Amino acid sequence: MEATGRIGVLGTGTMGAGIVQLAAQSGYEVVACDATVESLERAQVYVRQGLSRFADRGAFSEDEAAAHYDRIHWTTLVDDLKDSEAVIEAIVEKVAPKKEAFAALDALLAPDACIFTNTSSISITDLSSATGRPERVCGTHFFTPPPVREAVEIPRGLLTSEETVERAKALITSFGKLPIVVQKDVPGFVANRFLMPMIIEACRLLEEDVASKEDIDLLVKKGLGFPIGPFELGDFIGLDVALDVTTYVHDELDESYYNPPRILKEMVRAGRLGHKTGGGFYDYDVD
Numbered sequence: 001m002e003a004t005g006r007i008g009v010l011g012t013g014t015m016g017a018g019i020v021q022l023a024a025q026s027g028y029e030v031v032a033c034d035a036t037v038e039s040l041e042r043a044q045v046y047v048r049q050g051l052s053r054f055a056d057r058g059a060f061s062e063d064e065a066a067a068h069y070d071r072i073h074w075t076t077l078v079d080d081l082k083d084s085e086a087v088i089e090a091i092v093e094k095v096a097p098k099k100e101a102f103a104a105l106d107a108l109l110a111p112d113a114c115i116f117t118n119t120s121s122i123s124i125t126d127l128s129s130a131t132g133r134p135e136r137v138c139g140t141h142f143f144t145p146p147p148v149r150e151a152v153e154i155p156r157g158l159l160t161s162e163e164t165v166e167r168a169k170a171l172i173t174s175f176g177k178l179p180i181v182v183q184k185d186v187p188g189f190v191a192n193r194f195l196m197p198m199i200i201e202a203c204r205l206l207e208e209d210v211a212s213k214e215d216i217d218l219l220v221k222k223g224l225g226f227p228i229g230p231f232e233l234g235d236f237i238g239l240d241v242a243l244d245v246t247t248y249v250h251d252e253l254d255e256s257y258y259n260p261p262r263i264l265k266e267m268v269r270a271g272r273l274g275h276k277t278g279g280g281f282y283d284y285d286v287d
């Protein structure tokens with residue numbers, strides 16, 4: 001996919017905002033759509049700061065950063081996504097709202113447009129069944145933060161065409177990222193079948209008072225050599241997202257191992273979702 005077309009991003013939260021930035025700085029015209037003005041405003045700040053950081057590091061000039069930002073059209077109207085050659089969906093990790101969004105996009109987009117999804121775990125085949133173009137639906141699973149992480153997981157659905165996989169790979173490559181295709185549509189794909197067990201184990205060790213969350217994070221970083229501890233990572237991802245992913249994988253696999261830890265549920269019920277709410281397992285300064 002040449003960096004001359006128009007890319008839509010539906011949902012401008014933690015992930016969508018980063019994907020909007022990536023698409024804009026890769027030369028695309030971007031339509032950034034979210035259901036709420038508050039989320040769009042947060043994303044505008046995120047993208048401005050992100051582009052500025054890249055300019056500071058010499059990736060492009062301040063003028064180019066401004067030009068990238070100006071290529072983004074911010075909107076709450078899904079209809080504005082109409083002329084996109086592809087839309088990347090990045091809304092809440094729940095099946096029903098995603099399928100509703102997929103049906104709306106299918107009714108709106110040109111027949112040859114692709115619908116990509118940033119889902120962390122949900123069946124691509126199931127989401128594509130809400131459209132009349134299952135062959136043009138595919139996963140593009142970015143990692144957080146999208147402008148920084150190097151790889152993007154490309155889970156294909158049962159009916160995803162080879163051409164769509166190639167278009168997804170070309171788009172991701174044009175973003176300067178490494179596409180890695182997942183050949184089977186399994187719950188959690190590859191990345192979250194590694195990541196979620198780590199978060200689940202950390203929560204269980206904490207619940208059993210085996211060690212403090214600080215010490216668990218410290219051991220994982222300083223002992224195992226991971227760049228970030230499981231509680232820090234959970235806060236970074238969003239504990240609501242982590243809970244949705246473990247719940248989905250648990251239900252789909254009918255595997256009790258993935259039963260979401262009580263402490264994760266409690267944090268979400270208390271509204272402590274991580275960085276985005278100023279506190280999760282740890283507290284954070286909010287701007």
Ligand SMILES: NC(=O)c1ccc[n+]([C@@H]2O[C@H](COP(=O)([O-])OP(=O)(O)OC[C@H]3O[C@@H](n4cnc5c(N)ncnc54)[C@H](O)[C@@H]3O)[C@@H](O)[C@H]2O)c1
Nearest residue numbers: 011012013014015034035039090091093118119120144237
């Ligand atoms: N957070 C992560 O680290 C991470 C990593 C990889 C993938 N993902 C996946 O990316 C997706 C988004 O996650 P997130 O962390 O950005 O969530 P988030 O809660 O930060 O953002 C979701 C955004 O979607 C908007 N939204 C919800 N329903 C909508 C609708 N019907 N139409 C338009 N906008 C709508 C919300 O207003 C919000 O701004 C999920 O599928 C998640 O599993 C998340």
